[in-house]
Amino acid sequence: MTATSVNVRLGAIAAARSGDKGSSANIGVVPRTSSAFQFLREYLTPERVLAYFAPLEPTGIRYHVFPKIECLNFVLEGILAGGGSRSLRIDAQGKALGQAMLEMPIDVPADLLGELVPHHSMKRPEV
Secondary structure, eight states, X not given: OOTTEXXXXXXXXXXXXXXXXXXXXXXXXXXXXXXXXXXXXXXXXXXXXXXXXXGGOOOEEEEEEETTTTEEEEEEETTTTTOTTTOOSTTTTOTTHHHHHHTOXXXXXXXXXXXXXXXXXXXXXXX
């Protein structure tokens, strides 16, 4: 993180949905604002996603951008170690991978943070 950026979790500016495709997992990322989509389109590269999920040993990645609906899609090949009927992993269908991806730390330029994060999610919870 640089002095001009703020480290936040991906979930601060996006939602996600995931599931299985055989031994691979499909993760859709839905930015919460148009500005967040433009930022994530450049920032959330296939290489960054592969590096984040490296401990699960994906064998490859396919990446798709859907500009008209402002969504990103990642297919992590081989990440489910055989898939639902063969894998010994707790989440053999990849349902939790979208939530795991939302925990990814990202560096957001400080001057863009207000545009990327919806105002309701910037409020601090009352204690």
